Amino acid sequence: MKKDRFIPLRKTDLINACLQQGQLNEKDKNAFIDLCHILVSTLHFEYHQTLEILKDSYAPFDPNSDTLPVHSTSKDSLDNKQQVFAQTFAQVLNAANFEKVTEQDLQEALHEASLFKVRLEVEFEDFAEVVFYRRGEYQKTETLSKFWGLKKQQVSFTNYDKVAVYIKFKNAEYFASKKMKSTNFEPDSTIIKLFQNVPKADLEMLFPNSEVRMRTLDKAIIGGSALVGGTVVLVTKLGASLLLMAGIISYWIGLSDKAVTIGTQELIALCAGAGVIGGFIFKEWSKFKNRKLKFMKALADNLYFKNLDNNAGVFHHLIDAAEEEECKEAILAYYFLLTFKQPISSEQLDQQIEDWFTSRFDFEIDFEIEDALNKLLRFGIVNKQNNMYSAISIQAAQTQLDREWDDIFSSKVE
Incomplete structure (x- = not known):
């Protein structure tokens, strides 16, 4: 399985792990902590600006907006905002080390058996755009019960720690042409959702228009029950009514010359038979509906504990995740360049960091070396010469970052 770019540590824990290497004296340790701050x-200021861009570009499409629109927006302006939002959102997800779920992965998920024993159908024609992103892919094993708990089965499956969903619905004309009304979504709106701990085989449950369908096994159980129950009803409760009806029908079609007189007793038998049949049909229909409701409850319960955030609320979660990842990448790259004492290539640095992470935490990562070095070069705290990299001193880096911080606000004033 492909290694993940996600660094599964908090910033504070990562900084402490670096300091525990013993490569810095006490004075430099304190200076390094200040530099990290x-x-x-x-980076926090930069991502705050990104958050504002997301909020502004998403506002016209937010189905949960609680603010009043000040002026109408033209179609061209809406299209531009949609494009800006989609691009910025994808950049934030990439910075947070999410991976785009490929079309092949999505199709495999839709055809794999669901782990919570519910078959779902999704109407993809309702969407103008669908994109899934995931982070933290690994193999997981769970024990499932079969045959009403009489048999236990261990199942291994691919699980995603986090899944972000981006879906844009088609316009109102499309849903009007289908004569379809829904209170669950607005045509032309864009929904954003964030989930946790999602099995790959259950990705279809994250679609907003997924509908529960009976599996072949469930249909067989209900059909078998109806067949056995119907046979018992016919034999024990409808014998007299069936004989009476057979006599009437035979006389009407000319198979019998014996007329059947329908008196009070016969009428009561026919009504009783009709009541038994009606009651049986209602009972079996109720079984079908109750089983479907049970599956819908299983779906709702499952989503309740997996849903992390919705629509504009997702931005804050993802911005924080992106900022966290960017900080951890920059801190790791700077620390290892600082302690290596001599210029080093990006490939060597990448391998050194990945090896350290594996030996220190017994966890393999695919470190984003180019992204980390580009940030450090942009801040001016790393030198590059002949494709070899070296870090400036902690004190010089503090001065440089202080200058960068001051320039942010001075440029705003100008």
Whole structure:
């Protein structure tokens, strides 16, 4: 399985792990902590601006907006905002080390058996655009019960720690042409959702228009029950009514010359038979509906504990995740360049960091070395010469980041 770019540590724990290497004296340790704080603050300001872009570009499409529109927006302006939002959202997800779920992965998920024993159908024609992103892919094993708990089965499956969903619905004309009304979504709206701990085989349950369908096994159980129950009803409760009806029908079609007189007793038998048949049909229909409701409850319960956030609320979660990942990448790259004492290539640095992470935490990552070095070069705290990289001193890096921080606000004033 492909290694994940996600660094599964908090910033504070990562900084402490670096300091525990013993490569820095006490004075430099404190200076390194201060440097990390300045670096975090700088990136935090940058991502705050990104958050504002997301909020502004998503506002016309937000189905949960509680603010009043001040002026109408033209179609061209809406299209531009949609494009800006989609691009910025994808950039934030990439910075947070999410991976786009490929069309092949999505199709495999739709055809794999669901782990919570519910078959779902999705009407993809309702969507103008569908994109799934995931982070933290690994193999997981769970024990499932079969045959009413009489048999236990261990199942291994691919699980995603986080899944972000981006879906844009088609316009109102499309749903009007289908004569379809829904209170669950607005035509032309864009919904954003974030989930946790999602099996790959159950990705279809994250679609907003997924509908529960009976599996072949469930239909067989209900059909078998109806067949056995119907046979018992016919034999025990409808014998007299069936004989009476057979006599009447035979006389009407000319198979019998014996007329059947329908008196009070015969009428009561026919009504009783009709009541038994009606009651049986209602009972079996109720079984079908109750089983479907049971599956819908299983789906709702499952989503209740997996849903993390919705629509504009997702931005804050993802912005925080992106900022966290960017900080951790920059801190790791700077620390290892600082302690290596001599210029090093990006490939060597990448391998050194990945090896350290594996030996220190017994966890393999695919470190984003180019992204980390580009940030450090942009901040001016790393030098590059002949494709070899070296870090400037902690004190010089503090001065440089202080200058970068001051320039942010001075440029705003100008």
